[in-house]
Amino acid sequence: xxxxxxxxxxxxxxxxxxxxPEELYFYARDPGLMPPHKxxxxxxxxxxxxxxKIVRLANQNKIPIVPMGAGMALTGLxxxxxxxxxxxxxxxxxxxxxxxKARYVIVEGGTSHGLLKSYLDKNYPRLRHSIPDSPATxxxxxxxxIHGQGRLTQQYGFNSDMVAGxxxxxxxxxxxxxxxxxxxxxxxxxxAPLPDLSGLFLGWFGATGIITxxxxxxxxxxxxxxxxxxVTDRGxxxxxxxxxxxxxxxxxxxxxxxxxxxxxxxxxxxxxxxxTGDTDEELEFKKKLIFGALDRxxxxxxxxxxxxxxxxxxxxxEMPQRSVSRFADVKKGGGFEYSGPILxxxxxxxxxxxxxxxxSKYDLAYSAMARIIGRGHCMMFGFSFTxxxxxxxxxxxxxxxxxxxSDYALVVGGVFWKPTIEEQRMAIEKMDPNTWNLMKxxxxxxxxDGIMNPGNWEVA
Amino acid sequence: xxxxEIIHRCFRCGYCKLTGDYVDFNCPSYRKFRFETYAPGGxxxxxxxxxxxxxxxxxxxxxxxxxxxxxxxxxENCVFTFSDDLVNIFIAAREEMVNKGVIxxxxxxxxxxxxxxxxxYKEPANERGTWADGTSIETYDGQEYLFYIGCVGSYDxxxxxxARAVGNLLMKAGVSFGILGSREGxxxxxxxxxxxxxxxxxxxxxxxxxxxxxxxxxxxxxxPHAFNALRQDYPGLGGEFExxxxxxxxxxxxxxxxxxxxxxxxxxxxxxxxxLGRHNGVYEVPRKILSSIPGVELVxxxxxxxxxxxxxxxxxxxxxxxxxxxxxxxxxxxxRQALDTGASVLAVSCxxxxxxxxxxxKVEEMEHRLEVMDIAEIVTRALS
Numbered sequence: 046x047x048x049x050x051x052x053x054x055x056x057x058x059x060x061x062x063x064x065x066p067e068e069l070y071f072y073a074r075d076p077g078l079m080p081p082h083k084x085x086x087x088x089x090x091x092x093x094x095x096x097x098k099i100v101r102l103a104n105q106n107k108i109p110i111v112p113m114g115a116g117m118a119l120t121g122l123x124x125x126x127x128x129x130x131x132x133x134x135x136x137x138x139x140x141x142x143x144x145x146k147a148r149y150v151i152v153e154g155g156t157s158h159g160l161l162k163s164y165l166d167k168n169y170p171r172l173r174h175s176i177p178d179s180p181a182t183x184x185x186x187x188x189x190x191i192h193g194q195g196r197l198t199q200q201y202g203f204n205s206d207m208v209a210g211x212x213x214x215x216x217x218x219x220x221x222x223x224x225x226x227x228x229x230x231x232x233x234x235x236x237a238p239l240p241d242l243s244g245l246f247l248g249w250f251g252a253t254g255i256i257t258x259x260x261x262x263x264x265x266x267x268x269x270x271x272x273x274x275x276v277t278d279r280g281x282x283x284x285x286x287x288x289x290x291x292x293x294x295x296x297x298x299x300x301x302x303x304x305x306x307x308x309x310x311x312x313x314x315x316x317x318x319x320x321t322g323d324t325d326e327e328l329e330f331k332k333k334l335i336f337g338a339l340d341r342x343x344x345x346x347x348x349x350x351x352x353x354x355x356x357x358x359x360x361x362x363e364m365p366q367r368s369v370s371r372f373a374d375v376k377k378g379g380g381f382e383y384s385g386p387i388l389x390x391x392x393x394x395x396x397x398x399x400x401x402x403x404x405s406k407y408d409l410a411y412s413a414m415a416r417i418i419g420r421g422h423c424m425m426f427g428f429s430f431t432x433x434x435x436x437x438x439x440x441x442x443x444x445x446x447x448x449x450x451s452d453y454a455l456v457v458g459g460v461f462w463k464p465t466i467e468e469q470r471m472a473i474e475k476m477d478p479n480t481w482n483l484m485k486x487x488x489x490x491x492x493x494d495g496i497m498n499p500g501n502w503e504v505a
Numbered sequence: 506x507x508x509x510e511i512i513h514r515c516f517r518c519g520y521c522k523l524t525g526d527y528v529d530f531n532c533p534s535y536r537k538f539r540f541e542t543y544a545p546g547g548x549x550x551x552x553x554x555x556x557x558x559x560x561x562x563x564x565x566x567x568x569x570x571x572x573x574x575x576x577x578x579x580x581e582n583c584v585f586t587f588s589d590d591l592v593n594i595f596i597a598a599r600e601e602m603v604n605k606g607v608i609x610x611x612x613x614x615x616x617x618x619x620x621x622x623x624x625x626y627k628e629p630a631n632e633r634g635t636w637a638d639g640t641s642i643e644t645y646d647g648q649e650y651l652f653y654i655g656c657v658g659s660y661d662x663x664x665x666x667x668a669r670a671v672g673n674l675l676m677k678a679g680v681s682f683g684i685l686g687s688r689e690g691x692x693x694x695x696x697x698x699x700x701x702x703x704x705x706x707x708x709x710x711x712x713x714x715x716x717x718x719x720x721x722x723x724x725x726x727x728x729p730h731a732f733n734a735l736r737q738d739y740p741g742l743g744g745e746f747e748x749x750x751x752x753x754x755x756x757x758x759x760x761x762x763x764x765x766x767x768x769x770x771x772x773x774x775x776x777x778x779x780x781l782g783r784h785n786g787v788y789e790v791p792r793k794i795l796s797s798i799p800g801v802e803l804v805x806x807x808x809x810x811x812x813x814x815x816x817x818x819x820x821x822x823x824x825x826x827x828x829x830x831x832x833x834x835x836x837x838x839x840x841r842q843a844l845d846t847g848a849s850v851l852a853v854s855c856x857x858x859x860x861x862x863x864x865x866x867k868v869e870e871m872e873h874r875l876e877v878m879d880i881a882e883i884v885t886r887a888l889s
Contacts, residue, residue: 060831063540065565070554071542076517089539115519116541136539159527166526167807181527182519367584370518374585379514434513 061089079121084131101218114184126500148263154186173266186256212258216492232260251498267321277348280394289338291420295331299417378433384450386459407442507597517546521579524812533835534572545579575820576779599700611825634686636665645683651721655728664856670881694734699821713744723747729781769887770800774848777813778855816861836865
């Protein structure tokens with residue numbers, strides 16, 4: 046047994062360290078299309094102290110560390126590009142505290158969205174969090190780390206905007222608290238009125254530290270939810286429709302999907318409008334305002350509300366929507382990948398045209414799903430292609446299509462969301478040099494030996 | 506390998522290892538080992554890697570494959586259209602390993618014992634019916650029902666007690682039934698789950714031939730594992746019988762007051778056996794029996810019915826113990842869940858679950874707070 050293996054065993058116990066071919070194979074890859082790279086070890090720690098010891102060990106020996114949640118980003122962010130130690134965080138999944146009146150929860154760094162949802166459903170039925178449509182195993186820490194979005198994003202912004210505090214193990218192995226919790230027992234703010242240091246970690250993909258605790262803001266959970274779909278074949282009107290909808294301030298979430306199948310969906314833009322209410326009256330009132338806001342589009346014969354059947358309603362109201370994962374098997378092949386740049390809503394039509402063009406060029410099945418962020422401040426536009434994992438040619442075509450999406454996104458003013466290594470390189474190249482210099486200064490000061498998820502946010 | 510055309514379709518989204526309501530991870534082997542490789546998605550990806558020669562059949566790979574408890578939580582929660590085949594895929598991979606003769610020694614020993622002795626305990630066949638000694642239970646000879654016991658109820662001390670409890674209740678209720686005694690053979694459910702398809706077929710064909718020879722048409726099973734084999738697998742081999750779990754016979758007798766029950770004051774939580782629940786959809790019948798007992802307060806664990814957490818004994822692990830040991834072994838997790846309900850009795854309807862959970866209670870030192878009782882034992886107490 047090597048010294049590193051022995052040390053890791055001493056830290057987490059023999060059952061929770063592996064350098065066996067099976068774990069090295071599995072943790073070398075994610076479900077997306079990035080090439081695999083094996084770690085040297087996989088560990089599954091239980092405590093913050095164990096993580097501190099692992100980080101210190103890695104520091105002493107200059108071994109890379111890659112923290113991992115459920116590994117569902119699909120863009121290779123947890124693939125250990127330079128080997129080292131993958132830290133699977135999911136054994137640290139305790140819900141530590143809920144402050145009902147202040148509406149926040151503190152969870153350990155491996156807690157999943159599904160677990161928190163279930164816990165709130167049972168114990169705090171008047172509270173909710175912004176659950177993303179990634180699988181329920183996706184961890185909260187990883188989701189805020191990648192600036193994920195969720196069901197409350199139209200109202201409150203990126204899920205990372207809803208962070209109310211962090212505990213981070215720095216590359217030195219020291220614990221650092223971020224936000225009000227740094228000087229108060231209460232975790233109500235990640236920054237204000239202090240300097241907001243959460244930006245040193247959120248969006249860095251573990252390259253500056255490992256999130257071991259997250260405080261997340263919770264929001265009122267209404268007793269009822271409903272969904273309506275406004276359909277238009279006039280893609281150029283979508284930004285106007287979104288503008289009107291967000292102006293009502295009556296909407297929980299807005300997603301837009303367009304897909305070629307079934308045939309009646311083709312060339313249509315389905316603006317999916319989620320609403321909540323505590324009473325029938327409240328829900329009806331909101332619907333009335335929403336319908337009223339879109340009246341001119343209906344009268345102009347530019348679109349209308351489609352009838353949403355019970356089964357479809359159930360599918361859409363599910364949190365998270367399991368149907369999102371099912372897209373992976375459209376080609377009976379278990380795979381999909383998407384590029385989801387963040388960009389202005391006014392770029393919507395261009396994005397859909399580009400997606401259709403690329404799908405045709407590379408002969409791929411596609412789906413577009415856009416999520417409105419804030420009151421129309423921007424959107425995530427998902428250029429999604431499904432692929433058959435047993436068809437290398439199809440996988441290659443998806444890779445090529447996504448490369449073109451990356452180029453396109455930058456041209457139309459977009460910013461990559463959870464970028465691949467190549468997209469990070471492109472972003473760095475286009476970024477204001479002083480911004481990149483500042484990022485480099487942060488990285489160099491926090492992680493001078495470059496052991497934290499190396500390859501990410503650095504120039505090769 | 507069978508199902509090879511499906512293997513690559515796993516997206517490893519991980520729904521398979523959760524409960525349907527996401528309350529917790531619900532895959533027994535994942536709960537114990539905590540590496541993704543021990544979850545259904547991990548198995549799918551590793552089986553594919555193995556078939557593609559990207560990994561070899563190692564001791565670790567064998568542990569990963571044979572620690573699956575075949576509890577079917579993944580079948581219940583996988584979001585894809587091939588979900589029904591997940592457990593079958595893992596069993597098919599085991600079959601490949603068995604056929605190549607590269608399997609864990611504990612699995613090999615189990616299969617050999619069944620082949621040589623007809624039971625995993627290496628006990629003589631003529632002692633198979635000794636559990637009924639001292640009772641008035643008759644040998645099957647054309648009665649209405651054949652009462653099929655299985656290996657655990659026949660030979661294991663704890664299982665024998667449960668077999669006697671059920672047998673005595675059936676007698677008390679005036680049910681016309683008989684047992685096979687030394688003529689009974691292993692049902693083969695675990696043999697199939699451990700990947701010895703040929704031996705399973707042999708056992709099943711022998712049992713079917715015997716049942717037919719005796720003109721048995723309706724069979725009551727003690728053990729949900731046998732219930733599963735007889736109900737799900739035997740018809741495909743020509744064994745069409747009416748198969749019941751014993752709770753399905755007792756429930757109507759109790760509800761029609763043919764077995765009037767006295768008060769038994771207890772707070773009880775019920776553990777769904779995977780082969781009665783998820784594999785065969787029997788969730789409410791055992792609960793109806795418990796709810797019919799005056800004085801019983803039935804409380805549920807968070808993980809119940811379709812979301813029940815396996816005791817860790819399924820898929821042959823009762824015998825191989827690959828999932829055993831440590832505070833995260835499934836049976837220890839399950840008794841802690843039971844204790845959390847405030848119940849003083851953990852009710853079961855499976856001799857394998859009974860033994861698994863009783864062992865866990867001892868290790869967790871809960872003997873004075875929680876008692877494992879089979880439903881038949883609870884009903885017996887309420888009758889006395």
